[in-house]
Amino acid sequence: MNDNAAYMPLLARINSLVKLSDEEQQAILSLPIQEKKYGVREDIVHEGDRPTKSFYIREGVVCVNKTTRAGRRQIAAIHIAGDIPDLQSLHLEVMDISITTFTPCTLEYMRHEDIRTLCRSHPRVADVLWRETLVDAAIYREWLTNAGQRDAYTRVAHFICEMIARHRTVGLAEEDENGISISWPITQIELGDALGMSNVHINRSLQALRERGLIDLKKRTLIVPSISRLEEAGEFDATYLHLRST
Amino acid sequence: MNDNAAYMPLLARINSLVKLSDEEQQAILSLPIQEKKYGVREDIVHEGDRPTKSFYIREGVVCVNKTTRAGRRQIAAIHIAGDIPDLQSLHLEVMDISITTFTPCTLEYMRHEDIRTLCRSHPRVADVLWRETLVDAAIYREWLTNAGQRDAYTRVAHFICEMIARHRTVGLAEEDENGISISWPITQIELGDALGMSNVHINRSLQALRERGLIDLKKRTLIVPSISRLEEAGEFDATYLHLRST
DNA sequence: CGCACTCTTGACCGAGATCAACATTCGTGG
DNA sequence: CCACGAATGTTGATCTCGGTCAAGAGTGCG
Numbered sequence: 001m002n003d004n005a006a007y008m009p010l011l012a013r014i015n016s017l018v019k020l021s022d023e024e025q026q027a028i029l030s031l032p033i034q035e036k037k038y039g040v041r042e043d044i045v046h047e048g049d050r051p052t053k054s055f056y057i058r059e060g061v062v063c064v065n066k067t068t069r070a071g072r073r074q075i076a077a078i079h080i081a082g083d084i085p086d087l088q089s090l091h092l093e094v095m096d097i098s099i100t101t102f103t104p105c106t107l108e109y110m111r112h113e114d115i116r117t118l119c120r121s122h123p124r125v126a127d128v129l130w131r132e133t134l135v136d137a138a139i140y141r142e143w144l145t146n147a148g149q150r151d152a153y154t155r156v157a158h159f160i161c162e163m164i165a166r167h168r169t170v171g172l173a174e175e176d177e178n179g180i181s182i183s184w185p186i187t188q189i190e191l192g193d194a195l196g197m198s199n200v201h202i203n204r205s206l207q208a209l210r211e212r213g214l215i216d217l218k219k220r221t222l223i224v225p226s227i228s229r230l231e232e233a234g235e236f237d238a239t240y241l242h243l244r245s246t
Numbered sequence: 247m248n249d250n251a252a253y254m255p256l257l258a259r260i261n262s263l264v265k266l267s268d269e270e271q272q273a274i275l276s277l278p279i280q281e282k283k284y285g286v287r288e289d290i291v292h293e294g295d296r297p298t299k300s301f302y303i304r305e306g307v308v309c310v311n312k313t314t315r316a317g318r319r320q321i322a323a324i325h326i327a328g329d330i331p332d333l334q335s336l337h338l339e340v341m342d343i344s345i346t347t348f349t350p351c352t353l354e355y356m357r358h359e360d361i362r363t364l365c366r367s368h369p370r371v372a373d374v375l376w377r378e379t380l381v382d383a384a385i386y387r388e389w390l391t392n393a394g395q396r397d398a399y400t401r402v403a404h405f406i407c408e409m410i411a412r413h414r415t416v417g418l419a420e421e422d423e424n425g426i427s428i429s430w431p432i433t434q435i436e437l438g439d440a441l442g443m444s445n446v447h448i449n450r451s452l453q454a455l456r457e458r459g460l461i462d463l464k465k466r467t468l469i470v471p472s473i474s475r476l477e478e479a480g481e482f483d484a485t486y487l488h489l490r491s492t
Numbered sequence: 493c494g495c496a497c498t499c500t501t502g503a504c505c506g507a508g509a510t511c512a513a514c515a516t517t518c519g520t521g522g
Numbered sequence: 523c524c525a526c527g528a529a530t531g532t533t534g535a536t537c538t539c540g541g542t543c544a545a546g547a548g549t550g551c552g
């Protein structure tokens with residue numbers, strides 16, 4: 001019934017964290033899903049919604065964002081293929097965030113009911129999903145630290161390091177003799193909204209990183225020649241991503 | 247064996263969110279716990295630790311914090327009686343945060359093993375605990391928005407509103423004709439570390455709030471004469487706390 | 493091919509940081 | 523219970539990082 005390939009990014013992500021038994025993997029594969037496609041900069045869920053299903057990203061990039069009463073937007077998270085950005089709605093009725101696409105996306109929807117049934121019959125799967133939301137929380141904490149304590153230059157570098165690390169774990173980073181590269185659909189305005197900075201200052205910080213040869217960003221592609229040097233600049237320590245031993 | 251009163255704040259917190267059956271409540275009451283007391287400004291858990299138990303706060307106030315490589319501290323969360331600050335360690339092996347007391351604390355430790363067993367036998371209890379961690383995550387997002395998008399004055403007001411709201415839901419706020427009051431063990435330096443501001447500017451923002459009659463803060467007690475006016479000043483909307491209908 | 497979005501650069505400004513000194517409160521031991 | 527030292531709070535002066543404004547240059551999409 002379901003196209004198994006549709007579950008690929010999800011299983012890849014989960015397997016990068018824990019080893020599930022064949023039976024557990026089968027249970028996930030038999031979750032009914034429904035595919036839906038979105039274009040660029042479309043709202044998937046909106047603050048105040050009460051979803052009865054969650055989705056994971058088969059392809060594309062989305063952001064979690066919320067808007068201040070004064071009209072300022074904070075991007076609180078960025079999610080890539082394999083992520084389940086609104087898993088929280090499984091237990092929190094009302095959305096306190098919106099989710100918006102950065103790129104065209106293919107999403108696979110799973111009904112909360114079905115997820116709950118799966119969690120009941122396979123507690124280890126429940127644990128993995130729970131864990132997933134805990135890692136999201138750890139990332140929020142790190143972003144908070146980034147916004148609250150690091151200067152612009154370091155902050156931008158840190159953000160880029162995280163993006164690289166996360167793309168790597170799901171196999172979306174390319175590595176060759178020039179360094180590591182990922183696709184970079186994020187505009188400077190959006191980066192500003194994520195880091196609590198103006199787009200002008202984002203621009204200047206990116207240039208500083210370029211000048212020092214830490215990044216090469218053009219045509220929606222980011223190349224990092226030396227990840228260790230960038231991590232140095234961004235005070236980056238991947239512990240908070242809680243990846244299993246590489 | 248266990249003193250039932252020890253479970254009070256935890257049950258109060260949980261019951262403020264969901265209705266559990268008697269049997270489920272009993273199951274929680276029969277969780278083996280171990281009490282431990284801490285003094286002021288003591289580390290409970292530290293970055294890099296690998297705890298095999300979690301605790302909930304029977305009494306006192308603690309903060310979740312992490313320190314930048316440059317030596318700057320971000321306070322990422324503040325937890326009060328009833329909260330389970332390091333529940334994340336149930337699924338994330340290595341702590342990416344430290345937890346430190348603000349006041350003398352009485353903590354009740356529960357072994358991860360026992361929590362896991364409880365979750366397996368009572369899935370609804372598992373859901374409640376999961377939910378709890380999701381609310382923590384929602385608070386992180388809001389703090390990020392606060393730090394990234396709101397100016398100092400609004401930011402401080404927002405923070406105070408949250409503290410009031412959370413103290414109210416667990417019955418730790420007093421309300422009389424002068425307004426709502428809570429105990430306030432947080433120094434201005436700590437407040438600065440939580441909001442990403444210098445203590446000097448915290449001081450000035452607090453004074454601005456005082457001048458406008460929005461708060462009355464002295465002797466470690468905070469009084470808010472009109473919570474609605476303060477919420478106006480802080481752009482506060484409690485949705486993100488995901489409290490059940492009041 | 494033209495319009496809209498994104499990026500870049502320069503000039504200026506201001507919120508909030510930093511520094512420093514002093515006042516007040518609190519906790520501790522005598 | 524008091525005294526004294528340390529932590530916390532307050533105030534003023536100065537400085538700076540990053541915001542805002544504005545205009546021009548690329549880039550890409552319809």
